[in-house]
Amino acid sequence: MSLNNLNPHTSLQSTILHISHAQCQKGGEPLFAPINLRLERGEMAVISGRNGSGKTTLLEAVAGLGSFCEGGMEFDHPDSPDSWLQHSHYVGHFLGNKASLTCLENLNFAATMNGSSSHENQLSAALDQVGLGGYEYHHAGDLSAGQKKRLALSRLLILNKTYWLLDEPFVNLDVAGCDWLFECISHHINNGGAALLTAHDNKRIHEKADHLIHLERP
Numbered sequence: 001m002s003l004n005n006l007n008p009h010t011s012l013q014s015t016i017l018h019i020s021h022a023q024c025q026k027g028g029e030p031l032f033a034p035i036n037l038r039l040e041r042g043e044m045a046v047i048s049g050r051n052g053s054g055k056t057t058l059l060e061a062v063a064g065l066g067s068f069c070e071g072g073m074e075f076d077h078p079d080s081p082d083s084w085l086q087h088s089h090y091v092g093h094f095l096g097n098k099a100s101l102t103c104l105e106n107l108n109f110a111a112t113m114n115g116s117s118s119h120e121n122q123l124s125a126a127l128d129q130v131g132l133g134g135y136e137y138h139h140a141g142d143l144s145a146g147q148k149k150r151l152a153l154s155r156l157l158i159l160n161k162t163y164w165l166l167d168e169p170f171v172n173l174d175v176a177g178c179d180w181l182f183e184c185i186s187h188h189i190n191n192g193g194a195a196l197l198t199a200h201d202n203k204r205i206h207e208k209a210d211h212l213i214h215l216e217r218p
C-alpha cells in the first residue's frame with residue numbers, strides 16, 4: 001500500500017491535550033490509579049495494561065463517549081478551547097462502519113457527517129491506501145474482520161483530524177496492514193498530528209511512543 005499525504009495539516013497552531021489526575025470507574029469502583037498526560041502535536045502516547053485494566057474505558061472518556069470519575073481533561077487550543085471533538089477522531093472496537101452501505105458510501109457518510117466535502121476519487125484513494133482498492137462497491141457487512149478494520153481506519157485519511165484516538169488499531173490486521181498502519185501513524189505524527197492509542201505488546205509502537213501510560217490497579 002502506498003502512502004500519499006491525504007491528511008495535510010494546514011494549521012500550525014499548537015494545541016495540547018491535558019489529562020490530569022484522571023480516573024474512570026465501572027461498577028462504582030475506580031479501574032486504575034490516577035493518570036496524567038500532556039500530549040501535543042507531533043507526539044504519540046500509548047496506553048497499556050492487563051485485560052480489564054480500563055484502557056478502552058479511558059479512551060472512550062477521552063473521546064467524549066464516557067466520563068471520568070476523578071480528574072479530567074482539557075484541550076488547550078489558542079482559538080477554540082471547546083473544539084476537542086472537531087479536532088479528534090476515535091476508532092474503537094466497535095468500528096462504526098454501516099454494514100448495509102458500501103465502502104464508498106461509508107466514507108462519504110463519514111465525510112458528510114464531518115461537514116467536509118470529499119470527491120469520490122479522494123474517497124477511492126483512501127480506500128486504495130488501506131488496501132481496499134476494488135472494494136469500493138462492496139457492502140461493509142460483507143468484509144472480513146481485517147477489511148472492516150481497514151475501512152474504519154480509512155476514515156482517518158479523509159477526516160483531517162489532528163488527534164487520533166485508536167483502541168487496539170493493529171488488531172485483526174495482517175503483517176502488511178500492521179506495517180502500513182505503523183507508517184501511517186508515524187507519518188501523521190511527523191506531519192504535526194498526534195495519537196493516543198492502546199496497544200498490547202507492540203514493541204515498535206512502544207519504542208516510537210513519546211509517552212507510555214501503564215494502567216495500574218488503584
Ligand SMILES: Nc1ncnc2c1ncn2[C@@H]1O[C@H](COP(=O)(O)OP(=O)(O)OP(=O)(O)O)[C@@H](O)[C@H]1O
Nearest residue numbers: 026027028031049050051052053054055056057058
Ligand atoms: N457495565 C459494566 N459494569 C461493570 N463493569 C464493567 C462494565 N463494563 C465494563 N466493565 C469492566 O470494566 C473493566 C475495564 O474494561 P475495559 O474494556 O476498559 O478494559 P481494557 O483494559 O480495555 O481491556 P482489554 O485489554 O481486555 O481490551 C473490565 O474489568 C470490565 O469487566
